[in-house]
Amino acid sequence: DQQVKQNSPSLSVQEGRISILNCDYTNSMFDYFLWYKKYPAEGPTFLISISSIKDKNEDGRFTVFLNKSAKHLSLHIVPSQPGDSAVYFCAAKSQGAGTALIFGKGTTLSVSS
Amino acid sequence: DAEITQSPRHKITETGRQVTLACHQTWNHNNMFWYRQDLGHGLRLIHYSYGVQDTNKGEVSDGYSVSRSNTEDLPLTLESAASSQTSVYFCASSVDRSYEQYFGPGTRLTVT
Numbered sequence: 001d002q003q004v005k006q007n008s009p010s011l012s013v014q015e016g017r018i019s020i021l022n023c024d025y026t027n028s029m030f031d032y033f034l035w036y037k038k039y040p041a042e043g044p045t046f047l048i049s050i051s052s053i054k055d056k057n058e059d060g061r062f063t064v065f066l067n068k069s070a071k072h073l074s075l076h077i078v079p080s081q082p083g084d085s086a087v088y089f090c091a092a093k094s095q096g097a098g099t100a101l102i103f104g105k106g107t108t109l110s111v112s113s
Numbered sequence: 114d115a116e117i118t119q120s121p122r123h124k125i126t127e128t129g130r131q132v133t134l135a136c137h138q139t140w141n142h143n144n145m146f147w148y149r150q151d152l153g154h155g156l157r158l159i160h161y162s163y164g165v166q167d168t169n170k171g172e173v174s175d176g177y178s179v180s181r182s183n184t185e186d187l188p189l190t191l192e193s194a195a196s197s198q199t200s201v202y203f204c205a206s207s208v209d210r211s212y213e214q215y216f217g218p219g220t221r222l223t224v225t
Binding site: 006032034036041042043044045046049089091093098099100101102103104105106 | 144146148153154155156157158161163169171172203205207210211212213214215216217218219
């Protein structure tokens with residue numbers, strides 16, 4: 001059963017607007033969450049992360065929000081740029097499970113100019 | 114510059130053959146991971162290692178093995194390749210107590 005779910009396979013946004021990518025999880029033992037970005041023919045690259053003790057983390061145009069009661073996190077990109085077009089993966093780490101990550105299926109973001 | 118490399122980048126092999134994919138990192142990271150990426154499944158953990166002589170099974174470890182004889186390398190072996198193992202394989206590494214993993218460029222494996 002999927003523990004990390006990205007229910008939207010794709011998202012299309014216009015340049016300059018906000019992109020919101022969503023991620024839901026089922027395991028209450030998850031205590032750290034990460035977002036990765038992946039371009040075609042390249043490996044994923046780390047984007048931003050958040051600990052379960054926080055509800056928001058911001059890094060430039062990227063903000064991650066965590067709602068523990070809803071077991072939901074979201075990645076906001078403002079403003080969106082064509083170079084943001086990529087596949088975005090949500091990942092989670094379980095408390096006491098070392099540093100192994102569980103990834104969602106990914107959401108493909110397309111930003112048009 | 115420190116980096117993580119994978120070889121080969123592309124491989125075509127026949128069903129039943131043994132295949133080894135190489136992963137080499139120069140960051141001196143203790144933690145190393147192997148994932149496969151398939152359409153509709155995202156990234157799934159195959160095996161991982163937290164140091165020399167340490168190996169652990171991930172979510173989809175059947176048909177795969179790893180060994181860790183030094184810090185820099187974690188080769189992934191497919192004992193008897195199957196068509197279901199056609200995939201893109203990513204190696205990653207991380208420093209102790211960090212959850213941020215650095216990924217290699219991937220190996221596209223086709224089993225015919």
